[in-house]
Amino acid sequence: MPDFAQYRDVDYTGLRKRLLRSKGNGEQRQFLHNALDRSSFLREFNKLGTVEGVSLPVAPHSLSESEYKDPPSDTEQRLYNAWRELSAGTAYRSAFWAMQTVEHIREEILDPTYLAANHGSSIESGAERIERALSKNAGEKTNKDIDDCVRAVLRRLGGLPESRWKRSVYVDCPFARAWWRERLVEEVTVHNTERAEPVRKLLRLSQTHWEKFIDRIVSRNSTFGSKNIRKAFILRVSSSLNGAFTAADLQKLCRRASAMQGTLELSILSDQDLGIVMQNLDISLD
Amino acid sequence: MGQIYTLDVVTQEPSNSIRAHTHPILETGNLSFPDGRYDIDFERINDSSCTITHRITNAPLIQRLVLEGKAAYVCIVSCPESSYRETHTSLVRTQKIEWHNDDLAEAPMFTPMVVCIKPKSVKLSSKRDGLDRIWHDELVKLKAGARLASGSVVYLQSSMEQLLELRFDPSLGDGQMRVDIGDEPFRFIVNLCGKVHRFLGQGKNIHYKSIMNHIVTACLACLQRDYPEEEDANWESNRSLKNLSDFLEQKNLPRWNESNRFRPEEVATALYPIQIPSLTELEEYE
Numbered sequence: 001m002p003d004f005a006q007y008r009d010v011d012y013t014g015l016r017k018r019l020l021r022s023k024g025n026g027e028q029r030q031f032l033h034n035a036l037d038r039s040s041f042l043r044e045f046n047k048l049g050t051v052e053g054v055s056l057p058v059a060p061h062s063l064s065e066s067e068y069k070d071p072p073s074d075t076e077q078r079l080y081n082a083w084r085e086l087s088a089g090t091a092y093r094s095a096f097w098a099m100q101t102v103e104h105i106r107e108e109i110l111d112p113t114y115l116a117a118n119h120g121s122s123i124e125s126g127a128e129r130i131e132r133a134l135s136k137n138a139g140e141k142t143n144k145d146i147d148d149c150v151r152a153v154l155r156r157l158g159g160l161p162e163s164r165w166k167r168s169v170y171v172d173c174p175f176a177r178a179w180w181r182e183r184l185v186e187e188v189t190v191h192n193t194e195r196a197e198p199v200r201k202l203l204r205l206s207q208t209h210w211e212k213f214i215d216r217i218v219s220r221n222s223t224f225g226s227k228n229i230r231k232a233f234i235l236r237v238s239s240s241l242n243g244a245f246t247a248a249d250l251q252k253l254c255r256r257a258s259a260m261q262g263t264l265e266l267s268i269l270s271d272q273d274l275g276i277v278m279q280n281l282d283i284s285l286d
Numbered sequence: 287m288g289q290i291y292t293l294d295v296v297t298q299e300p301s302n303s304i305r306a307h308t309h310p311i312l313e314t315g316n317l318s319f320p321d322g323r324y325d326i327d328f329e330r331i332n333d334s335s336c337t338i339t340h341r342i343t344n345a346p347l348i349q350r351l352v353l354e355g356k357a358a359y360v361c362i363v364s365c366p367e368s369s370y371r372e373t374h375t376s377l378v379r380t381q382k383i384e385w386h387n388d389d390l391a392e393a394p395m396f397t398p399m400v401v402c403i404k405p406k407s408v409k410l411s412s413k414r415d416g417l418d419r420i421w422h423d424e425l426v427k428l429k430a431g432a433r434l435a436s437g438s439v440v441y442l443q444s445s446m447e448q449l450l451e452l453r454f455d456p457s458l459g460d461g462q463m464r465v466d467i468g469d470e471p472f473r474f475i476v477n478l479c480g481k482v483h484r485f486l487g488q489g490k491n492i493h494y495k496s497i498m499n500h501i502v503t504a505c506l507a508c509l510q511r512d513y514p515e516e517e518d519a520n521w522e523s524n525r526s527l528k529n530l531s532d533f534l535e536q537k538n539l540p541r542w543n544e545s546n547r548f549r550p551e552e553v554a555t556a557l558y559p560i561q562i563p564s565l566t567e568l569e570e571y572e
Contacts, residue, residue, distance in 0.1 A: 009468045009469055009470045010466040010467070010468050010475055013467065013468065013469040013470075014466070016511050056300030087388040087389065088368045088369065088370065088388070088389050088391075089386075089387065089388040089389055089391060090388075090392055091368075092367055092368040092369075092391040092470070092471045093391075093481035094469070094470065095469075095470060111301075161469065161524075163523065166366075166367045166391070166523070167550055180369075217366065217369045218366050218368075218369050219366065219523060220366060221364050221366050221371075221395060221397070221439065222366070225364055225366055225369060225370065226371045226372075226373065227371075245432055262307075263307045263308065263309070263311065263432060263433055264403045264429060264431040264432055264433070265360060265362075265373070265399065265431050265432075265433055266360070266431055267371070267373040267429050268358075268360060268373055268375055268401055268403065268430075268431055269430060273430065
């Protein structure tokens, strides 16, 4: 498996830690100023040491802010197909995704201000958010706004493990999220396109749904870490999906599946037997 | 071949948990097998393989099921941070386990167990099966996947020394060192001048411990700086830091973010006490 080009872990971790040290300080303000200008932003990141390796291609066309924040399904599929050769051991790394994101900025696929954009369908753009935070007089509320803005940028760059731990890579960085989500689709459906769409629909229900599920997989040594168990679970739930299905509903079903694992080690079962076990999963949500 | 570690993965402790499950399980906190013991010999072969030898004693039910081919030894290798969890099954008690480091974000965890692989109904006898009498004459239906023995998770990296990565840094002057924190995976990167780097590679002696003293003090000072006491601190989600915290707690030492108690040099010298050379050693040195 090739090594992939990325920032030196120590350098990028050091940058994040310096930026998080104090809310609203000069360093945070300068960082946001730089984000308003592509050249200045790139200069900041050119100072970081890099680890040599294979460079992945950038997206073939520029992305709008909303398309970047929340890529449509076909965009995520195209990104994954272009980055398929990535290993999981690289794809969990903030330092790797930060470099990918910066390269997209360098190639003018993205604007650095996109990184600061609010979630959802907020009218305020990332640039407007940065300018609003920087224009206020100093004070506790202003410092918090500046800090929130910096954290938003860092989360989108490559995740913010300092405050949201490793799930942040999977959940907060749009490029990493696209890769991990499509990887999960591929793992579950094994190129069976009939199954792919309902699975994709389940995994894309909302940011909250995705985060709750990822939390189950990466934040604990759990049932859902096993590929065959999560495959059987996802196939079961996606094939039964109809009507409203909240993130709380998803958590409920995850807990029920985990309870089945209580005295049974499900991962040793064959796919067929696992399928039968999951058919017995109570998916009623009353 | 590496050193062999023998680990008790089930420890008997006071408990009233005997009928916690529908069948008896040899696990910590469960007195179904009152004299039952489960330990493993763990031997690291290289950085991507190991052997585990399972040893179950005073639990004849489990031993018989394995001999009959109804149960197998299992070791689960997991790294939740990169969504990795693989199950390795063996009909013999020594199993060689391999993994691909490209799939792993951090050092893997190992969870040993004995699992039923074919369904079996058993009428239990407390005397014959080594069980508490509460199970006597019970008819249990063991499903495929039912856990019969469940060991605690084995972590490879928990002590200070295991988290150190010693590196030669040509930019450092004679006798100098510098410590950085690496995040992916978590470790202390100890940058050393050539002489010190070579010296530490020669094995342990009184001067080794003295140098380690400096190194560990610097590492702990980095932790104190980068992971201070905060309400929303998420460091406990970092497996290596949690293990290090447990390690310090076992030694009755304060944690790096206990600001009123923690002094890096004090904890470092508790772990690596300053040693005064004997007169003979001093004479040899002169």
